[in-house]
Amino acid sequence: MEQLMEIVNMVSKVLWDYILIFGLMGIGILMTIRLKFPQFSRVFPALKKMIIGIIKKEKPEDGKMSPFQALSTSVAAQVGTGNIVGVATAIASGGPGAAFWMLLAAFFGMATIFSEAVLAQKYREEQNGELVGGPAYYMKNGLKSNRLAKFFAITAVIGLGIVGVMVQSNSIAGAVNSAFGVSIIIIAIPLALIVLKILMGGMDSIGKFSEKVVPAMALMYILGSLIIIVFNISNLVPAIKSIFIGAFTPQAIGGGALGITIQQTVRFGLARGLFSNEAGLGSTPHSHAVADTTHPAEQGFIAMIGVFISTFLICLSTVMVNITSGSYNATISASEMAESATVMTQNGFYSIFGNFGAMFLAICLSFFSLTTIVGWYFFAEANVKFLFGSKKSTLTFFKIISVLALSVGTFINPTYIWQLVDLFTGLMALPNIITLFILSREVKEILCDYDRCNKQGFIHWEYAYENIENNKQKHKKLKSGLSTTIIK
Numbered sequence: 148m149e150q151l152m153e154i155v156n157m158v159s160k161v162l163w164d165y166i167l168i169f170g171l172m173g174i175g176i177l178m179t180i181r182l183k184f185p186q187f188s189r190v191f192p193a194l195k196k197m198i199i200g201i202i203k204k205e206k207p208e209d210g211k212m213s214p215f216q217a218l219s220t221s222v223a224a225q226v227g228t229g230n231i232v233g234v235a236t237a238i239a240s241g242g243p244g245a246a247f248w249m250l251l252a253a254f255f256g257m258a259t260i261f262s263e264a265v266l267a268q269k270y271r272e273e274q275n276g277e278l279v280g281g282p283a284y285y286m287k288n289g290l291k292s293n294r295l296a297k298f299f300a301i302t303a304v305i306g307l308g309i310v311g312v313m314v315q316s317n318s319i320a321g322a323v324n325s326a327f328g329v330s331i332i333i334i335a336i337p338l339a340l341i342v343l344k345i346l347m348g349g350m351d352s353i354g355k356f357s358e359k360v361v362p363a364m365a366l367m368y369i370l371g372s373l374i375i376i377v378f379n380i381s382n383l384v385p386a387i388k389s390i391f392i393g394a395f396t397p398q399a400i401g402g403g404a405l406g407i408t409i410q411q412t413v414r415f416g417l418a419r420g421l422f423s424n425e426a427g428l429g430s431t432p433h434s435h436a437v438a439d440t441t442h443p444a445e446q447g448f449i450a451m452i453g454v455f456i457s458t459f460l461i462c463l464s465t466v467m468v469n470i471t472s473g474s475y476n477a478t479i480s481a482s483e484m485a486e487s488a489t490v491m492t493q494n495g496f497y498s499i500f501g502n503f504g505a506m507f508l509a510i511c512l513s514f515f516s517l518t519t520i521v522g523w524y525f526f527a528e529a530n531v532k533f534l535f536g537s538k539k540s541t542l543t544f545f546k547i548i549s550v551l552a553l554s555v556g557t558f559i560n561p562t563y564i565w566q567l568v569d570l571f572t573g574l575m576a577l578p579n580i581i582t583l584f585i586l587s588r589e590v591k592e593i594l595c596d597y598d599r600c601n602k603q604g605f606i607h608w609e610y611a612y613e614n615i616e617n618n619k620q621k622h623k624k625l626k627s628g629l630s631t632t633i634i635k
Contacts, residue, residue, distance in 0.1 A: 156566050162573035168417050170580040171427040175255025177584070178262050181591050185448070186257045190455060193448030211278055216354035217438035218449050219361040220522050221431040225457040226365065227519035228318040229423040231492050231512055234465040239488035240481050241415030242405050243386070244393025246466040248416025249423075253458035256426030257451040262583050262590040264450035267432035268443035269593065271610070274537040280436025281526065282429040282579045283533045289589065290582050299429060299578045300530035306571025307430060308527025308549050312342075313556025314564040315516040315523070320557035322516075326509035335557040338517075343550050345521055353525050357518060364514040365461060371507060372464035375499045379471040386470040389477065400477050407481045424457045428572055429579035433526040442608045444597035468495040524549050 179186070197215055212220065237245045263282070270288040271280030283303070286296035320334045345356050376383060393400045397412045425431055431453060438446045469475040472495035476484065484491075496504030524546075531545045556564060583590075600606045 152563055152566055155570050159566060159569040159573055162577075163418050163422075163569060164414060167421070167573055167576055167580075168414065171259070171421045171576065172252065172255060172417060174262075174427060174580050174583050174587075175252070175257075175259045178258035178587060178590065179255050181587060182258055182261065182594055184258075185261055185594070186254060186451065189261075189448045190257070190451050193445065194452055196445075197449055197452070211439035212354045212434065212437050213358075214438045214440050214446060214449050216358045217434045217446065218453055219357035220354060220434040220525060221450065221453045222365070222456055223357045223361050223518035223522035225423070225425050225431065225453055225519075225522075226361070226461050227315060227515050228512065229419065230457065230461045230515065231465055231508070232318070232488070233419050233423055234462045235469055235475075235491040236485065236488040237415045237419035238466060238469060238475055239484040239491060240407075241412040242393045242397045242400050242407055242481060243389040243466075243470055243475070243477070244391075244395070244397050244400070244409075244412040245416035245419070246390045246463070247394035248413050249420030249462060249466075250458065252417045252420030253424050253426070253454055253462075256421065256424050256458075257454045259583065260424075260426040260431060260450045260454050261447040262587065263427070263429065263432040263579070264435035265443040265447040265590055265593045266583075266586055267436035268438070268440070268446050269589070269610075271436040274532060277537070278437040279529050279532050279537070281433035281529045281533075282575075282582065283530055284436070285432075285586065286578065286582050287533075289586050295578045295582070297534065299575060300533045302571050302574040303429065303530040304527050304534070304545075306568065306575055307523040308531070308545065309552045310564060310567040310571060311523040311527070312520045312549055312553045313559065314561065314568050315520045316553040316556040317559060317561045317564055318516045319513045321561065322509040322512040326506045331557050335554050338557070339550050339554045342517070342520055342524075342553060343546065346524055346546050346549070353521055356521060360514065360518055364511065364518065365456065368511045368515075369460055369464050371496065371500075371504075371511070372468045375468050375495060376471050378499050379473075382471040382473070383467075386467060389470065390466070405477065405481045405484075411481075420458060420462070422572070423462055424454045426454050427580055427583070428576045430523070430526050430572075430575070433529040434522070436529075442597050442600065442606050443593050445606070447594075465492055468492060472498045474498065520553065 197218070234246075234249070237249060241248075266285040266289060267280045267282070270285040271278055272284060272288075273279070281303075283296040283300040286292050286299060290296075316335070316338060319338060320331050323329050323334050324331055345352055348356075389400055393412060394416075395409065397405060397407050397409055421427065431450065435446045435450050438449070440446045440449075469491050474491045474494040493505055493508050496508045498504070500507060527549070528542060528545065531542065535541050596608075597606065600608075
C-alpha cells in the first residue's frame with residue numbers, strides 16, 4: 148500500500164508542479180487576451196442581471212436549473228476544504244506572497260471558466276427530459292473525440308464521485324470530532340443519510356439545496372473572518388505589504404527565516420489557487436451546462452462570478468485571518484509552519500472567539516465539505532450518464548456507491564485520499580485543457596455572437612438539442628402530410 152501511494156504521489160506531483168500549472172495558467176492567459184479581458188467588463192453586469200432574476204423569483208423549466216442554482220451548485224463544489232486548509236497550507240509552505248499568485252491564478256481562471264461554461268452550454272444534450280452536459284460532451288460533440296471524452300468521464304466519475312466525496316467526508320469527520328469530541332461512527336451514519344436524501348431528489352433537489360445553503364455558508368464564514376480582521380486592524384496594512392513583498396522577494400519576509408525561494412512561493416500559490424477555484428479542471432461546467440439561459444455567454448459570465456466568490460472572497464478571507472491574527476508566524480521556517488498548517492485557520496478563529504471560534508470553524512468547514520459532496524456527486528453523475536446512460540437503476544446504483552465511499556472515507560488516513568484526489572483531478576484537467584485550447588476559437592465566436600445579439604436588442608441562441616427536436620417534429624409533420632396526400 149505504501150509503495151502504491153508513493154507512485155500515486157509522484158505522478159500527481161509531476162502533474163501539478165510541472166504540467167498543470169503551465170497548462171492552466173497558459174489557457175487562462177490565452178483566453179483572457181482572446182476574449183479581451185472579460186474579467187473587467189462582464190462580471191458585474193452579469194451579477195446585476197442574476198440578482199434581478201432572484202428578486203423576481205424566476206423559475207427554470209423542468210429538467211433545468213436557474214442560472215443562480217447552477218452558480219450555487221458550482222460554488223458548492225468550488226468552496227470546500229481547499230479554501231480553508233488548502234489556502235493555509237499554501238501560505239505556510241510558500242509564505243504570504245503565495246496569496247498574490249493565488250489571486251493571479253484566479254484572475255486568469257475567470258476567463259478559463261467562462262470558456263468551459265459556454266462550451267458546456269453549446270454542446271449539452273437532453274436525456275429523458277433533463278439536460279446534461281460537461282467536458283465529456285464538448286469533447287464528443289465539439290472535438291469529435293470519443294476516446295478523450297471517455298477518458299475524461301472515467302476519471303471524473305472516480306475523482307469526483309468516489310475519492311472526491313471521501314476526502315470531503317473525511318474533513319467533516321475530522322473537524323467535528325476535533326471540535327466537539329463526537330465519535331467518527333456517529334458522524335458517518337447521519338452524514339450518509341443526509342447526503343442520500345439530497346441525492347435521491349435528483350437535479351431539482353440538488354439545485355434547491357445549493358441555492359439555500361451556499362450563500363448562507365459563504366456569508367457566515369466571510370462575516371466571521373471580517374470580525375477577526377477588525378479586531379486585528381492594526382495588522383491589516385503590514386499583512387497586505389507582506390503579501391506583495393513576499394510575492395517577489397520571499398527572502399525579505401521574517402528576516403529570511405522562512406527559508407523559501409520565489410519559485411516555491413509561485414508554485415504553492417498557483418497550485419492551490421487553481422485547485423481551490425477549479426477553473427480548467429472540468430468540474431464546474433457540468434452545472435453550468437444545465438442552466439436555463441437564453442445564450443451560452445450569459446452563463447459564462449455567471450461562471451466567472453463563481454471564481455470571484457471562491458477565491459477573491461473566501462480564499463482571501465482565509466489568508467487575511469491567518470496573517471492578521473498571528474496564527475501565521477513569519478519568524479518560523481516554512482517547513483515548521485507547514486506541519487501545523489491544518490490548524491492555522493482554526494487558531495486564528497480561536498484567538499478572537501475562543502472555543503466558540505473552533506466550533507464555528509468546524510461548522511463552516513462541515514458545510515463547505517457537505518456542499519462540495521453534493522456538487523461533486525452531481526458532476527460525477529453527468530459522466531455516469533455519458534458512459535452508461537440515464538437509466539434510473541444505473542443512477543441509483545451509483546448513488547449507493549458514492550454514499551458508501553463517503554462513509555468509508557471518514558475512517559481512512561486523509562493523506563492517502565488527498566493524494567488520490569490530486570491524481571484524478573489532475574488526470575481530468577489534462578484532456579480538458581487540450582480541448583479548451585483547440586476549441587478556443589469557438590469560445591470567441593460565441594462571445595462575438597452574444598455582442599451582436601445585444602446590439603440588435605434580441606439575445607437568443609438555438610441550442611443543438613432543440614434543433615434536433617425541431618427537425619424531428621418537422622420530419623413527423625412532413626411524413627404525416629405525405630401520408631394524408633397518398634390516402635386522398
